[in-house]
Amino acid sequence: MTTPLDLDLLARAIDLSRLCPPSRTAFSVGAVIVDADGAVLSEGYSRETDPLCHAEEAALGKLAPADPRLRGATLYSSLEPCSRRASRPRPCAELVIAAGIPRVVVAWREPDLFVTGCEGIGLLAAAGVSVLELPELAASAREVNAHLLD
Incomplete structure (x- = not known):
């Protein structure tokens, strides 16, 4: 179920994506992690x-891996967490699963531009993570990446 807080926090993730240094070879993505009460953790x-860091990876990197608040957290990401990547050994979907985050909210599924057939949402769901997609915010997430899609 979508809440006003979900919309606000996903909009915040999209705002963060606008801070990304421009790239012709990677999406600009923002991520917010909140605790069970909706307080921002990271x-x-x-x-x-660094030039290879993904949004989810950056947000998770600011928290201790064993932080108990992650077990009740929600991750908001402007783009579906990646399921494959060439620049790091573990894709973001695996990092989210390993962190124990039980809920993920995304605005936009990753298009087949850099990776064909992103399966981040599927990997999360298969691991028992509740995934909510808010397509009403997808246009805003795409707009940040318009330079890649034209």
Whole structure:
């Protein structure tokens, strides 16, 4: 079920994606992690810490891997967490699963531009993660990446 808080926090993730250094070879993505009460634990965006860093990876990297709050957390991402990547050994969907985050909310499924057939949502769901897609915010997430899609 979508709540006003889900819409606000996913809009915040999209706002964070606008901070990404431009790239012709990667999407600009923002991520927000909140605890069970909706308090922000961490935020991140693509290329925040290095040219290969993904948004979910940046946000998770600011928290201890064993942080107990992650077990009740929700991750908001402007783009579906990746299921494959060439730049790191573990894709973001696996990082989210390993962190124990039980709920993920996304605006936009990854198009077949850099990786054909992204299966991030499927991997999360198969691991028991509740995934909510809010397509009403997909246009805003796509707009940040319009330079890649034209």
